[in-house]
Amino acid sequence: MLRTSILFVALAILAPLITFIPRLLLPRSFTTTTFTTTFTTTMSPPAYSKELHVAQLAVQRAAILTKRVFHEKAKGTVDKNDKSPVTIGDFGAQALIIAALRHNFPDDAIVAEEEAAQLREDANLKATIWDLVRDTRLNDPDAEATLGGPVRDADHMLELLDQGNSPGGAQGRIWAIDPIDGTKGFLRGGQYAVCLGLMQDGDVKVGVLGCPNLPVDDQAPLTADIGSNQTDEGHGVLFSAVQGHGATSRALTAGALAESKPISMRSVDGSSLADATFCESVEAGHSAHGDQAAIAEKLGITKPSVRMDSQAKYGSIARGAGDIYLRLPVKATYQEKIWDHAAGDLIVREAGGQVTDIHGKRLDFSVGRTLANNKGVVAAPAASHPKVLSVVQEVLNAKL
Ligand SMILES: Nc1ncnc2c1ncn2[C@@H]1O[C@H](COP(=O)(O)O)[C@@H](O)[C@H]1OP(=O)(O)O
Ligand SMILES: [Mg+2]
Ligand SMILES: [Mg+2]
Ligand SMILES: [Mg+2]
Numbered sequence: 001m002l003r004t005s006i007l008f009v010a011l012a013i014l015a016p017l018i019t020f021i022p023r024l025l026l027p028r029s030f031t032t033t034t035f036t037t038t039f040t041t042t043m044s045p046p047a048y049s050k051e052l053h054v055a056q057l058a059v060q061r062a063a064i065l066t067k068r069v070f071h072e073k074a075k076g077t078v079d080k081n082d083k084s085p086v087t088i089g090d091f092g093a094q095a096l097i098i099a100a101l102r103h104n105f106p107d108d109a110i111v112a113e114e115e116a117a118q119l120r121e122d123a124n125l126k127a128t129i130w131d132l133v134r135d136t137r138l139n140d141p142d143a144e145a146t147l148g149g150p151v152r153d154a155d156h157m158l159e160l161l162d163q164g165n166s167p168g169g170a171q172g173r174i175w176a177i178d179p180i181d182g183t184k185g186f187l188r189g190g191q192y193a194v195c196l197g198l199m200q201d202g203d204v205k206v207g208v209l210g211c212p213n214l215p216v217d218d219q220a221p222l223t224a225d226i227g228s229n230q231t232d233e234g235h236g237v238l239f240s241a242v243q244g245h246g247a248t249s250r251a252l253t254a255g256a257l258a259e260s261k262p263i264s265m266r267s268v269d270g271s272s273l274a275d276a277t278f279c280e281s282v283e284a285g286h287s288a289h290g291d292q293a294a295i296a297e298k299l300g301i302t303k304p305s306v307r308m309d310s311q312a313k314y315g316s317i318a319r320g321a322g323d324i325y326l327r328l329p330v331k332a333t334y335q336e337k338i339w340d341h342a343a344g345d346l347i348v349r350e351a352g353g354q355v356t357d358i359h360g361k362r363l364d365f366s367v368g369r370t371l372a373n374n375k376g377v378v379a380a381p382a383a384s385h386p387k388v389l390s391v392v393q394e395v396l397n398a399k400l
Contacts, residue, residue: 112162352382
């Protein structure tokens, strides 16, 4: 009897200590929900895991729509005020992505490239886009439910399209959407990308790029040619990154997410640049081909540049299919748009690269809808970036 009482008293004294000491020893990311009774622990989910999952599925669903338009002869092209083209694919993809974001993160701000004004004035255009949006869904019911299911009606589609009008800035959570990046490539039958990034207080935290015309194989040689059969299996890649967690690639599917693989840039340092492959825009109006050729020559690069539209260039160097992406300004007045770089900038840096402007400044996503504080883009493996940047500056200074 006495022994039993002593045991009970000892247990009463020790029990709180037994539950308290492990809490002191565990990192803060562990939650000890039922610790006192069962001693089981659960890890908190990794940062931005829901945002990443929704972004990947949203890009995948939007890419189903853009692929349908890509394979049609008439892509419903209209000219925007700035004379750049926009297609029914751009509008439809943007509406679907915003619908998914609104369903999951109703309080977040959105900076998106397109707006609904032209659709409000053109009933046929609105109806054509609505037909596409209404009929596009992921073939996995759980994945589709995650995105909130179909858009309600054509008028709601217009309201969604116009919700990408945030001025951007340095505060809070802001998504950046380019529903079709490289519209000229899309129209030409070349590369294009569906792009989505999340910024928190001006810093890119999540980046997703859907590239329907890139080969799935990370090792496939970098080429501007997308192959004769564009519907081939073996094409379509989804690149992703979360700040501090690396970058991945996976096959782009029409339903649930495929398995991912980590990606990294090739290790090219300042002394091995002769073997590097550099890529640049197809459009001579978007970056200075002449300056870029002079830089490549000074770096001792012998291979010709690979010309490719869109942020597919960022994805391609991030997975080591190429090494360097140069985007030197053609016009001093052009301001790059945040939706043209947010996802790619993070994916390259998380894969072991460095991305700066021609002055060596990191791209600054905190100053509005454009990269007003930057000029041009220089992206390269981190070890060779200082060398590449010094040659960029040498060539540009020689022109002054
Ligand atoms: N004058 C310009 N200088 C640089 N980029 C431009 C210019 N005009 C449009 N762009 C944008 O450049 C990006 C394409 O670049 P790339 O040449 O690397 O494919 C697109 O986002 C395109 O917009 P859009 O999204 O409307 O296609
Ligand atoms: Mg455009
Ligand atoms: Mg773009
Ligand atoms: Mg675009």
